[in-house]
Amino acid sequence: MVPPELYRERNRIERFFCRLKQFRRAATRFDKLARNYLAILNLASLRIWLRHVESTP
Known part of the structure; x- marks a missing residue:
């Protein structure tokens, strides 16, 4: 059986990649x-992170 903490982190990473794939x-x-591709990934990741920080109280 998988520990809950490990499963939680796996789910978090999978959700991040799903959000990243929304950037065409x-x-x-x-x-x-x-x-250039790495720069796009960095910009997309930054945008995802900023949305997360902005929405947390």
């Missing part, structure tokens, strides 16, 4: 250079 440019990888 990050999901389809239009950029050919790895550094």
